[in-house]
Amino acid sequence: MTTETDLSKRLRELRARIDAVDGEIVRLLKERLDVALEIGRAKAEAGQDPLDPAREQEVIRNILSRNGGAFPAESLKAVFTEIISACRNAQRPERVGYLGPEGTFSHLAATRFFGHAPELLPVPEITEVFDGVARGRMDHGVVPIENSVEGSVAQTLDGLVEFDVKVCGEVFLPVSHALMNRSGRLEDIRRVLSHAQSLAQCRMWLRRNLPGIPVEAVGSTAQAAARAAEDPGAAAIAAPAAAERFGLRIVAEGIEDYAGNTTRFLVLGRNCPGPTGNDKTSLLLSLENRPGALYRTLKPLADRSINLTKIQSRPVKNEPWRYLFFVDLAGHLSDPDIRDGVAAVEEGCASLKWLGSYPAGEPLAA
Numbered sequence: 073m074t075t076e077t078d079l080s081k082r083l084r085e086l087r088a089r090i091d092a093v094d095g096e097i098v099r100l101l102k103e104r105l106d107v108a109l110e111i112g113r114a115k116a117e118a119g120q121d122p123l124d125p126a127r128e129q130e131v132i133r134n135i136l137s138r139n140g141g142a143f144p145a146e147s148l149k150a151v152f153t154e155i156i157s158a159c160r161n162a163q164r165p166e167r168v169g170y171l172g173p174e175g176t177f178s179h180l181a182a183t184r185f186f187g188h189a190p191e192l193l194p195v196p197e198i199t200e201v202f203d204g205v206a207r208g209r210m211d212h213g214v215v216p217i218e219n220s221v222e223g224s225v226a227q228t229l230d231g232l233v234e235f236d237v238k239v240c241g242e243v244f245l246p247v248s249h250a251l252m253n254r255s256g257r258l259e260d261i262r263r264v265l266s267h268a269q270s271l272a273q274c275r276m277w278l279r280r281n282l283p284g285i286p287v288e289a290v291g292s293t294a295q296a297a298a299r300a301a302e303d304p305g306a307a308a309i310a311a312p313a314a315a316e317r318f319g320l321r322i323v324a325e326g327i328e329d330y331a332g333n334t335t336r337f338l339v340l341g342r343n344c345p346g347p348t349g350n351d352k353t354s355l356l357l358s359l360e361n362r363p364g365a366l367y368r369t370l371k372p373l374a375d376r377s378i379n380l381t382k383i384q385s386r387p388v389k390n391e392p393w394r395y396l397f398f399v400d401l402a403g404h405l406s407d408p409d410i411r412d413g414v415a416a417v418e419e420g421c422a423s424l425k426w427l428g429s430y431p432a433g434e435p436l437a438a
């Protein structure tokens with residue numbers, strides 16, 4: 073039988089080994105940081121942005137392929153996201169704007185993409201993220217563009233029309249909603265608060281479980297949680313993490329009506345990364361109001377077998393019944409085929425704005 077003393081001796085020895093490994097990891101991290109700083113200086117001299125999402129994807133891919141499955145892949149990815157985040161931020165401190173306050177899904181998306189090193193700037197409106205990036209108050213921004221259940225986010229589409237920014241990345245975030253209040257009891261709920269999109273994503277659950285209870289749309293899920301923390305009759309629909317942040321108890325989790333509920337976020341910047349071989353290009357088209365205009369405009373893409381991943385119309389605000397079209401396609405503008413296809417589209421439409429080319433994001437596990 074192992075005695076207590078045997079165990080503590082064995083633990084001491086094993087922990088000494090862990091301490092030695094950790095020391096080596098820290099030494100290597102410092103070495104990595106020195107190299108990153110040198111890269112940062114070279115990029116600064118060339119006037120280049122420190123952020124290179126294409127290279128970051130390559131780094132993560134290399135690491136995962138070397139791992140051989142020994143270390144849990146998601147953890148390895150999370151660790152390296154933070155290592156890269158720290159190296160990038162040391163090259164030049166970054167400011168990243170998002171639709172706040174802290175605890176929103178936009179906040180989660182921003183940390184998924186950028187890690188924890190940058191200074192995150194919560195703002196109350198999506199438009200302010202666009203404005204901050206366009207005017208240089210923020211280096212980057214993260215905005216929701218579409219949800220798999222509720223569709224496109226109008227304010228973001230309008231921002232892409234109005235502001236001179238580039239899309240330089242995308243993040244897919246699985247969205248799971250929780251209902252929370254002060255007591256954790258369903259019977260105490262007199263009204264339910266959340267962002268309009270989140271309320272819509274839980275409509276059927278609310279009808280089944282809280283029939284007749286009024287719902288109220290507020291600016292963000294985190295704002296809803298903050299209000300519920302002050303009012304015992306109010307409940308909020310928000311990310312489960314918001315409960316802890318605002319001192320609330322969870323009444324029910326996973327209350328979204330459809331499994332696989334995912335929101336896609338765009339990363340905004342002033343430049344676009346180079347090609348990775350798995351990229352997307354976003355375009356904004358304005359068409360003549362003529363029969364077959366959309367078909368004829370997009371035909372050059374079909375002729376080249378270019379895959380469209382999204383097409384979305386949005387009214388031109390001061391011209392009733394005229395529409396703008398947002399088109400996402402698979403490929404990078406620097407690919408010759410894409411360049412030729414986009415040039416042919418441009419010839420056939422009233423105007424074309426290239427919103428950006430960026431590495432395709434991958435839908436992540438919750």
Ligand SMILES: O=C(O)C(=O)C[C@]1(C(=O)O)C=C[C@@H](O)C=C1
Nearest residue numbers: 111122123124127128156159160
């Ligand atoms: O390789 C680069 O360009 C770097 O700046 C280094 C590094 C990294 O830490 O690996 C950091 C920031 C970039 O976004 C990409 C990668």
